[in-house]
Amino acid sequence: MTDATVPGVVSPGSGASSVAEPAAADAAPVGRVQRKRDRRIRQILTAAAELVGERGYEAVSLEEVAERLDVTKGSLYHYFSGKDALVTAAIETLGDDWTARLEGLPAGREGTAERRLRALLGEHVRIAVREYPAALRLFLVPSTWPADQRTRIKELRRRHDAVFRAVLNEGVAGGEFSVVSVDATLQCLHASMSQAPEWVGGLRRAEQERVLDDLVETLMKLVAR
Amino acid sequence: MTDATVPGVVSPGSGASSVAEPAAADAAPVGRVQRKRDRRIRQILTAAAELVGERGYEAVSLEEVAERLDVTKGSLYHYFSGKDALVTAAIETLGDDWTARLEGLPAGREGTAERRLRALLGEHVRIAVREYPAALRLFLVPSTWPADQRTRIKELRRRHDAVFRAVLNEGVAGGEFSVVSVDATLQCLHASMSQAPEWVGGLRRAEQERVLDDLVETLMKLVAR
Amino acid sequence: MTDATVPGVVSPGSGASSVAEPAAADAAPVGRVQRKRDRRIRQILTAAAELVGERGYEAVSLEEVAERLDVTKGSLYHYFSGKDALVTAAIETLGDDWTARLEGLPAGREGTAERRLRALLGEHVRIAVREYPAALRLFLVPSTWPADQRTRIKELRRRHDAVFRAVLNEGVAGGEFSVVSVDATLQCLHASMSQAPEWVGGLRRAEQERVLDDLVETLMKLVAR
């Protein structure tokens, strides 16, 4: 994802716009100014994503986001058209980062489908528990949100699921896995892992590891022949 | 659950102390007045539970709850000490009702463990999808809540899980099921079913049914030998 | 003060009235019922006076008064037309009791005017400190109160002051005392004593006694020749 495609970003000099920029903008040379702007946006999104990941959408205030960045609330409006836009973009960033980490996992690319799936599940669940304890909430976007943004979130999840779906499909094709339905299996995998932070939150580290291992093994049954 | 055990309920001017109570009152352990009060509390909890089930905790305002009951906000404070207390009680009510329905399910009590589990999963997921679309949120109690209430919710979940745990244990004991860990399996079942409304929300009824059947079958794999 | 003259008391059978009863009511035999009513009123006033004495007017809620009496808020409206009426009456009761105690003091009636004044001051200040820590507030009746009630409070203070005024006048007449103005002297005495709870509130008992003795001696200078 390049910053230029971040949704809800206010385009400089053209007033507020909650719609993504036309790619035509690329025609203009991307100068220092633009790069600086992109960097700033990146900072904001990171801060917002962390907060939303920790506390959930409704509990995060722009004040907090601004404070974490050591700027004022008003500044955020130079880059985003409003809270929804900012948070949506942040969720997207968080999801993209997460997806990228899974994709970048060496163990996720070699060996049998089973080994790869196990590695992906382990990494995913550990990211969830340690870094995004409220990640589940990200996908519970208030039903009052504009359809536009809900669509965006669903799209994000699709991308996120793709990495699991690929392994699943390969496993099935290669005869390693057997599933009732790839979609249903994906949903179960995702749901189970997302809620993990809830159960293991109060446990000691050693116990956490054991429980998470059990979780991964249990989930592997979903694809067993 | 009897209403008398609803948490956070404000007790009426009772406090029998400096003035002598007529002993006759003991004859009728619960008077008309008390029954009426209980009924009202029930109404409030039902309304609140519906709203929380639909929109989640943070998004529900007391104003809305009051409006749905056609009373004023202030009235709610006659019965509950505050929003947290009301919502906690509502969640508890909702959870208890849900649990009771599962327990009351005939198909959940007879036949092989496998048949019973399948029946329970089917019913649970259909309740989730049709009646409590935001039920998942119920278990995402904000970490800022008082410990007291968080404990209560966890206790509630334990009761709720018990019905599944019983079948699971029997199935394992009888050699019908095989699981990595009963706890992990329960968590996966619960999480997967709770999030179901999210995926199937936009589908047509017929499609919904098919997807939910797939889901149940997929989950049955978690206990396969 | 007989209860029949308590202001703001709702007359039975005649609807609410914030005006004192005409003495003609005495024509009717004062039956058991009336006596019971009077006793109840007395209880309410005592409870209210204590609370107002402790916390001040604005901080006391009818709920608290009712709770201390183990009745419901609504019940209070059988006896008083509203909060102001109740509190005014309570202040009056408190003031009357206080005055009565000073008047009943043996040391206040015999010996030289100086000995008597010293005894009165000592007792007064000790009542203030130990029993009515917020008594001062009683005389800071919100200026928004109806004139009727403000008058009543002033009248009460006049009665209360009378006991000191009498000794003062005698002392002056007998040549024992010398004052710039009896009124001003009274005001100073009253004000100084009323605020005593504020300074000595945090002190240990022994220290309190020493400080209060200093206070009394200091005040005696106001009448020195």
Next chain:
Amino acid sequence: MTDATVPGVVSPGSGASSVAEPAAADAAPVGRVQRKRDRRIRQILTAAAELVGERGYEAVSLEEVAERLDVTKGSLYHYFSGKDALVTAAIETLGDDWTARLEGLPAGREGTAERRLRALLGEHVRIAVREYPAALRLFLVPSTWPADQRTRIKELRRRHDAVFRAVLNEGVAGGEFSVVSVDATLQCLHASMSQAPEWVGGLRRAEQERVLDDLVETLMKLVAR
């Protein structure tokens, strides 16, 4: 007191940290912006102090304060963290102004201790009567306030009393005055003067003057040899 020391004031987006500050800013220790902010805070405090002085703490609502300043309630929260903070700061301001006026009084600095004390008492009592009719309430800070703020108020009174204490001490040292205890004398002076508005509130101006003179003369007896 400089505004920078006003308690409870919310600091603006400062928090200089992740972003480098231009060192040049140090040249102007207090910029235009800061001065403007200080002026605004001053305005708010003055309005609040007046209201508190007139009506007392509990009776003042933020709405009233805001209205007097022709801003909205919410704006006050830009400068103060809440009602307590605002009111405490207002009391402090009021007390400081009062103290400063007494200290600035020429007649309070020259002549015999007796002349100076008489001048101070006269001025003090006239400020109380004319400008802060509810000033007494300021020192009756509700016992429910946070300890932090109660301490602050006590400290304020100490500063306020200091101006009288100094004259008292000098008079005693120089043999002009004779007191039982400096502390007790101060308390009596303060209490008597603070309550003055209550007695003289309803009088005509000419009468007021006479009564206040009597009051001052009466209080002078407290230090008579």
Next chain:
DNA sequence: TATGAATGAGTATTCATTCAT
């Protein structure tokens, strides 16, 4: 008499958003 349910106007507080500088 007494109760307890209900009200409605009020209170402090929060927060996304706007805008002049």
Next chain:
DNA sequence: AATGAATGAATACTCATTCAT
């Protein structure tokens, strides 16, 4: 680009008062 002041609508909560039973 960034600030910080200001807004206004919303939110939880309180309390004196009324009233049917």
